[in-house]
Amino acid sequence: MTIADSPAGSARLDSKVPSGPMSERWSKHKFDLKLVNPANRRKFDVIVVGTGLAGASAAATLAEMGYKVKAFCTHDSPRRAHSIAAQGGINAAKNYKGDGDSVHRLFYDTVKGGDYRSRESNVHRLAEVSVDIIDQCVAQGVPFAREYGGLLDNRSFGGAQVARTFYARGQTGQQLLLGAYGAMNRMIEAGRIEMHTRREMVDLVKVDGIARGIITRNLSNGEYERHSAHTVLLCTGGYGNVFYLSTNAKNSNVTAAWRAHKRGAFMANPCYTQIHPTCIPRSGDYQSKLTLMSESLRNDGRVWVPATKGDQRPAQDIPEAERDYYLERKYPSFGNLVPRDVASRNAKTVCDDGRGVGPTGEAVYLDFGDAIRRDGRAAIEARYGNLFEMYERITGDNPYEVPMRIYPAVHYTMGGLWVDYNLESTVPGLFVLGEANFSDHGANRLGASALMQGLADGYFVIPATIASHLAGRVLEDVNTEHDAFAEAEANARGRAEALMAVNGTRSVDSMHRELGNIVWNYCGMERTAEGLTEGIAKIRDLRAQFWEDVRVLGDPNTVNQDLEKAGRVADFMEFAEVMFHDGLTRDESCGGHFRAEHQTEEGEAKRDDEHFAHAAAWEFQGEGELPVEHREPLSFEEVKLTTRSYK
Amino acid sequence: MIQKTGHGDMKLTLEVWRQAAPGAPGKFETYEVDANEHMSFLEMLDVLNQQLVERGEEPVVFEHDCREGICGSCNLTIDGKPHGPRERTTVCQLHMREYRSGDRIRIEPWRANAFPIVKDLMVDRSAFDRIQQAGGYVSVNTGAAPDAHAIPVAKQNADMAFDAAQCIGCGACVAACPNASAMLFTSAKVSQFTLLPQGQPERERRVLAMVETMDEEGFGNCSNHYECEAACPKAISVTNIARMNREYARASLKRR
Structure with a gap:
């Protein structure tokens, strides 16, 4: 597909962004929205799929308001959602440090950090509610780091020149999630949330075009279950595991989002993936996942490689003058705290140049020597102790004595299901929250913004915007005897039975790993039209092979982890093709989407605002068919479109 | 490569x-x-x-x-x-x-x-969720919170609350205990909130309800073996159990 035959902006994509001054839009919108009378809320059933930060905060808040909530998670407990693993922190425009932060600055940094590919109004709203999130979490008893005076401490993250990141040692996601989990537990105890653990959503049910329920598979006994409601909220996270190796938890997947996509929800910007610069490098072919080292480490750690190619000396034997602190050299004003996409690409460049370190040559140093000499070991241990320990556990190296070795790894996905300003997808009544939607981070997410977005969507946005659907539409009574439920259940059963029936020779994991290699090689840190085209052919071959040769053993009516994985990998095999197609169509570089054909002389991403200042939302056309592209033009009224510079 | x-x-x-x-x-x-x-x-x-x-x-x-x-x-x-x-x-x-x-x-x-x-190697740990549901939270509705700096918290208390809050709910403490007691797990959450001003209004109700649920779920009692702390991947301290015992005694007396 070329630009010439790409479709123009589609009438079906109405972002519902309010008019008026940017800083008043969210208030105005909330006032303009219809309300559901508190006494009527108990008449509405709300399904929440996923219990990470977005899902748990939404479920708790909606239940507090009086809605009848049914929540679902695949884990044995909602507390285990992958939000738990977020390390570094959460941004908020509190300006507690008095260093000139404001809602406008957080908004500006996030739009710029996203390389001008996010929706301004959403980002502004995010910055506005960021301050309320911190208040809420502190009131819940989230033990954020504090100073000796008893007030909250902050640190800096990439892409910002102020300290606005709140944190709980290196376990901020854990503490925030446990706060939201507690809020949910309170509502479960009160009988206002019906919690279903070990359930996987396997299909979305639409009645008269509106999302009215889901089909789940009970992972303990294989039973298929029907659940009806007045609205469905997907809070099911990102699709990073399409790469097989990523920092995501092993069970994170695209299945709920993908199956909703097949029922009519458009998938937006799937090629926007975030490669995090500071992860522990791979060590072998058996590797099952990659481990992130928090970006907060770049506050004190200095990134370097040997100045000359093939320098095999141990780090400590390389004198200062023969080291290349390439981020500090190239980006003097942001230094080691450049945004993630920039830091990752630079690591790849120096490694491709033959200056990478470690046994594989795919690593750079993150060195705390200077910080330890300056502040003392105790100070560094207080800041990063648990991260250093985690590094030591995995690598066997002691980072207090030798520099860490790090390399970029897939971490987060900015793309996701398309949603309007109300977080409603193209399927009426289906809302998408958190990483599962596409809305706030554009082509690159800044550090400490994922936790902010998940909680903003769940605690503050959806509780207001859900009324647009519940009070705004006439919703007939629907129960699970409706034909649409029978059809969806049969569809989900059929897919699982087909997987069991293949009875081939290859394990699910081996084929997932092969898919991951294709996606990493052709749609990873650097993409080309040629590579993406070649990748699509390879994905199609592999998908065909999968359905001929996969081997899923065991009983489908007990716990069957291979069957669970097989269903998810089958969806990744379909999803990957849309991701590549999106990357091929987006014939520019922006943020995490680096098309090698489009770069400046200095090797930075070169955007094409004239042709690509839009979100691309893909409509499903059938398995193996090319999806149809719809575009939402992005206008930049407050933040002027400029070339991003961190020099 | x-x-x-x-x-x-x-x-x-x-x-x-x-x-x-x-x-x-x-x-x-x-x-x-x-x-x-x-x-x-x-x-x-x-x-x-x-x-x-x-x-x-x-x-x-x-x-x-x-x-x-x-x-x-x-x-x-x-x-x-x-x-x-x-x-x-x-x-x-x-x-x-x-x-x-x-x-x-x-x-x-x-x-x-x-x-x-x-x-095989998979167990049902939903009893842990039920203990948390009995009281492992601060009852504050979304949107009803005062400014985060309204109540300063001594750093020492915040740090101790964090140390307790690190529990990952794995259940190793129960598996290690000869009595299969869940005291370390339960006390970690009780301690977190006891140490913070936000936890004070529900201090008595929380500890009584969580301990009651813990007993109902069939976990054993603590008889000071300390195997739990040794097995805990987050090194949650047994001093939390002592704190919970104090809290429980205090709440029981107060309720009378």
Whole structure:
């Protein structure tokens, strides 16, 4: 597909962004929205799929308001959602440090950090509610780091020149999630949330075009279950595991989002993936996942490689003058705290140049020597102790004595299901929250913004915007005897039975790993039209092979982890093709989407605002068919479109 | 780009608990597996499962997710020790360099009446959720919070509350305890809120309700073995149990 035959902006994509001054839009919108009378809320059933930060905060808040909530998670407990693993922190425009932060600055940094590919109004709203999130979490008893005076401490993250990141040692996601989990537990105890653990959503049910329920598979006994409601909220996270190796938890997947996509929800910007610069490098072919080292480490750690190619000396034997602190050299004003996409690409460049370190040559140093000499070991241990320990556990190296070795790894996905300003997808009544939607981070997410977005969507946005659907539409009574439920259940059963029936020779994991290699090689840190085209052919071959040769053993009516994985990998095999197609169509570089054909002389991403200042939302056309592209033009009224510079 | 060498390769014999369903009879099966010292323990089990699938045998069910020591899913007792030989380490963070080629390793799930086995190495830990539901929170509706700086919290208390709040809910404390007590788990949450001003309004109600639920769920009592702290991957201190006991006594007296 070329630009010439790409479709123009589609009438079906109405972002519902309010008019008026940017800083008043969210208030105005909330006032303009219809309300559901508190006494009527108990008449509405709300399904929440996923219990990470977005899902748990939404479920708790909606239940507090009086809605009848049914929540679902695949884990044995909602507390285990992958939000738990977020390390570094959460941004908020509190300006507690008095260093000139404001809602406008957080908004500006996030739009710029996203390389001008996010929706301004959403980002502004995010910055506005960021301050309320911190208040809420502190009131819940989230033990954020504090100073000796008893007030909250902050640190800096990439892409910002102020300290606005709140944190709980290196376990901020854990503490925030446990706060939201507690809020949910309170509502479960009160009988206002019906919690279903070990359930996987396997299909979305639409009645008269509106999302009215889901089909789940009970992972303990294989039973298929029907659940009806007045609205469905997907809070099911990102699709990073399409790469097989990523920092995501092993069970994170695209299945709920993908199956909703097949029922009519458009998938937006799937090629926007975030490669995090500071992860522990791979060590072998058996590797099952990659481990992130928090970006907060770049506050004190200095990134370097040997100045000359093939320098095999141990780090400590390389004198200062023969080291290349390439981020500090190239980006003097942001230094080691450049945004993630920039830091990752630079690591790849120096490694491709033959200056990478470690046994594989795919690593750079993150060195705390200077910080330890300056502040003392105790100070560094207080800041990063648990991260250093985690590094030591995995690598066997002691980072207090030798520099860490790090390399970029897939971490987060900015793309996701398309949603309007109300977080409603193209399927009426289906809302998408958190990483599962596409809305706030554009082509690159800044550090400490994922936790902010998940909680903003769940605690503050959806509780207001859900009324647009519940009070705004006439919703007939629907129960699970409706034909649409029978059809969806049969569809989900059929897919699982087909997987069991293949009875081939290859394990699910081996084929997932092969898919991951294709996606990493052709749609990873650097993409080309040629590579993406070649990748699509390879994905199609592999998908065909999968359905001929996969081997899923065991009983489908007990716990069957291979069957669970097989269903998810089958969806990744379909999803990957849309991701590549999106990357091929987006014939520019922006943020995490680096098309090698489009770069400046200095090797930075070169955007094409004239042709690509839009979100691309893909409509499903059938398995193996090319999806149809719809575009939402992005206008930049407050933040002027400029070339991003961190020099 | 990954270097393939024979360096660090090892051969192991595993004895793995296999059980088809809840209540079904289970037994240890013996497997030979080729591993490498750079693998994590769970990657070694991945290799075993790959071998089993290739042979047409059903793979071993085990719980895992984040594989970075924070989600609390993994729950293996290795050679009698919950989470294996290395202290303050979950199974997923345990690496095979702790073992030598030729080792024989016995792997079983948590053993506790309150954690019934679901299949193979997977257990049902929903009792933990029910303890939390009884009171492991501050009752504050969204949007009703004062400014975060309205109430300063002494750094020392915030740090201690954090230390307690680090619990990952894995259940190793229960598995390690000769009485299968959940006192460390329950006391960690009680302590977190006892140490913070936000926890004060519900201080008595919380501890009474959580302890009551803990007892109802069939967990045993604490008789000061301290095996829980030794097994805890987050090194949650037994001083939390002492604090909970004080809180419980105080709340019981106050309620009278």
